Amino acid sequence: MTTWIEAARRAAVVAVGAALARQGLIRGREGNISCRLDDRRFLLTPGGSDKRRLLAVELLVVPLGGPIPPGASSEALMHLETYRHCPAVGAVVHAHPANVLALETRGRMPSPQALKEGEAIVPRIARVPSFPPGSEALALACARALKRAPVAVMARHGVAAGGADVWEALARVEVVELLARLALEHHHGGAIL
Numbered sequence: 001m002t003t004w005i006e007a008a009r010r011a012a013v014v015a016v017g018a019a020l021a022r023q024g025l026i027r028g029r030e031g032n033i034s035c036r037l038d039d040r041r042f043l044l045t046p047g048g049s050d051k052r053r054l055l056a057v058e059l060l061v062v063p064l065g066g067p068i069p070p071g072a073s074s075e076a077l078m079h080l081e082t083y084r085h086c087p088a089v090g091a092v093v094h095a096h097p098a099n100v101l102a103l104e105t106r107g108r109m110p111s112p113q114a115l116k117e118g119e120a121i122v123p124r125i126a127r128v129p130s131f132p133p134g135s136e137a138l139a140l141a142c143a144r145a146l147k148r149a150p151v152a153v154m155a156r157h158g159v160a161a162g163g164a165d166v167w168e169a170l171a172r173v174e175v176v177e178l179l180a181r182l183a184l185e186h187h188h189g190g191a192i193l
């Protein structure tokens with residue numbers, strides 16, 4: 001039976017997916033979102049799903065002890081390992097923000113100190129080296145990074161943000177993208193990507 005808490009969390013994941021797509025933080029079927037349901041299970045977006053028109057009933061329930069159900073997001077392991085390693089994390093948002101990627105490919109990272117909002121919402125940003133998407137190596141590296149920092153930048157790939165809920169994780173992705181945009185603007189003397 002679906003409880004009202006589960007129904008509310010499913011609706012929040014759907015809304016955050018639409019917000020990511022609307023802001024260009026993901027394109028098409030990119031990105032994935034999850035949130036804890038209880039101490040044994042979490043909700044996860046299905047693989048290859050278009051976040052502009054995700055349905056609450058399409059979200060999968062993943063047990064923390066595994067196995068990952070068929071049809072789950074390709075980054076399911078990253079979400080699973082993050083919940084196993086980080087008891088304080090209640091939700092994870094993974095996106096591919098263009099300015100963060102543009103900055104990272106130049107060998108630079110967004111600086112939280114550039115904005116008061118940055119310092120408050122994302123006091124630390126970790127960097128994860130390049131690993132194949134969906135791999136166990138990437139999943140473990142991200143989980144360890146999110147234990148130290150609320151946001152991890154994955155080299156040549158994107159960002160993973162943890163939060164108490166999906167809205168906090170989304171806000172962190174948004175702030176890191178703004179910080180990256182400001183850093184690029186500074187770098188190029190006014191040209192904003």
Ligand SMILES: [Zn+2]
Nearest residue numbers: 031094157158
């Ligand atoms: Zn990705």
